[in-house]
Amino acid sequence: MTDEPKSGRPSRRGLLKGMAALPALSLLPRSAFADVPATSAIDTTGLAVTDTDVTVGILHSITGTMAISETGSVEAEKLAISQINDQGGVLGRKIKFVQEDGASDWPTFAEKAKKLLVENKCAAVFGCWTSASRKAVLPVFEQYNGMLYYPTFYEGLEQSKNVIYTGQEATQQIIAGLDWVNKTKNAKTFYLLGSDYIWPRTSNKIARKHIENHLTDAKVVGEEYFPLGDTQFNSVINKIKLKKPDVIYAIIVGGSNVAFYKQLKAAGIDLNKQTLLTISVTEDEIDGIGGENIVGAYACMKYFESLNNPNNKVFVPAFHKMWGDKTVIGDVTQAAYLGPWLWKLTAEKAGSFDIDKIAAASPGIEFKGAPEGYVRIHENHHLWSKTRVGRARSDGQYDLIYETADLVEPNPFPKGYQ
């Protein structure tokens, strides 16, 4: 015991456990332990790491309004964890997870985050979906020094040592899409729509700046917001008919989304003729909207279930095998799947579960097996990833129309766009 690092004071129970294991140790061939580092070496801060397993947390809404969106993320994270375990786990330890329900309520998220960090001593937490829930848990993760892998595309303007953002920040999702529609559709006039909260407003602000300052002769002919949960869009649809914009740029979320596309179709706007670009409709949302109501619309994402690459061809069947053939995989679901893998790769590079070492080792981590293709963690803890444009089919899937040639750099604090 003398050659143990100074910082880890062995507890009595740990000592007893260790002593109990001694006879068993002598029976096993030495090689069985060859690449399994000692617990004391890889966990110096008292995380929930034992000789055989490591505990992580999953924190999403299983109940309440947001359960609709967060279900896919939970499924993806569990799939990734089980795959990692099948491959032998992380640093020789199997991953065990503790799942908590944020219940679509932001204070609950904060409380459960604290529980996962303080009581369960989770080495990493995969979770949150809305920006509001992330903002609620951020101080908890910073105070108790936890590690959060956050999957959703979001408005940017945030960066933390204690968070890895596996979704796109706003510029990654917006700029390439606008450039594409401007170039290939020769779009000059844009009508911006959104639900009335921070993400659509920040995103549309970036979109407006880009349209006005970086696209030639392009302008915004209308910008409008609707209360969350609004279900009546006939008036704005009439306004759109009057202004005849080249592009409807829609960032409407939740139940409103379904109402908007149904009413758009009922009003006789054919999305095969009227270009509509959205950043808020993944395959998950189409499930509720109905493919026949949105066929022809363009979406700007980084992942579509229909992507044709070797990683995705393995990922999609594995997902369906675990969660049923009918479940669809949207952009955020894929981003949630990246979380456990990135954490595993980082822990192996750092040779430790310690939060500080994970945070420091994260920049530069590459995941070659990502279903979206190769991704890499940037110094700002966001991901380098490609931006893609897809076109909705009537069966609820997207056809890939365009993808950026290179990975797009994450830029959570874009100059000139704020």
Add this chain to the structure above:
Amino acid sequence: MFGDYSLGDLGAIFAMQGFAGLILFSVFLLMALGLAIIFGQMGVINMAHGEFMILGAYVTWLTSLLFERFIPAAFSGYFFIAMVLAFFASGALGMLVEWALIRHLYRRPLDTLLATWGLSLILQQAYRSIFGAREVGVTLPDWMMGSMQVSDAIQIPINGVFVMALTLLITCGVGWVMYFSRWGKQVRAVMQNRVMAGAVGINTERVDRYTFALGCGVAGIAGSAFTMIGSTGPTSGQLYIVDTFLVVVFGGASSLIGTIASAFTISQAQSTLEFFLSGSMAKVITLLAIVGILMLRPQGLFALKIRK
């Protein structure tokens, strides 16, 4: 704002906008009718109204699945059967709820608020457990989607026309039941003076139960119809509850005419404002106006004249 447009364009837009207002009116009225019966006539503050509507929507979804699988030939007409089933499903649930919960609370209207709020949470979680947390997509027969081309520039959404016709039918039906049938007289008698109504031989418990069931059933039909214009998920009912109460309270809780008038006023104000301002601003101004009017006229637009 209109300088750049031709007269023809403007005419078409105003025609469509007028129609949009009428559709909104129908939607408001349809969702408020059930509550007008339950809250207006019985005085039960039913916070679970939205969940009764969504039950109707789920029944519609299930019916569409059944038709798709077993009788695809009749798919184009499934919606009518779905609405009838939705009425009975929501009505039956309403009857059960009245028996188990509401009848114990008739003298405590504020407690019904809490109890039905709890009920709405229970129902939401039940839908989530049974049908899954994700929204379901209700496939509609082709003839119900799309629009009628009235002239070159004017398109009228078919589902809007459908909702209008349905609303007209249901409103007339409810009006007839409440004001012209024998049973409606009993309902109104019980609500005005329960003890006296019981004394003259009306079975007040039965009247209560069927009235509540009728209100819930109408909510079910509304939910079924709204699969055409909105989403179907465990919490979709929450999208309607605020507007529904707004319409009923603004109209004067115990008056059917009041509900109609208030649905009309609110919908016209909102759709006009939405056209000239933005969606959020329209809502703010509409709500402000309603608050202002209710301050001056706390009993709502129309109120029963009763001797106090």
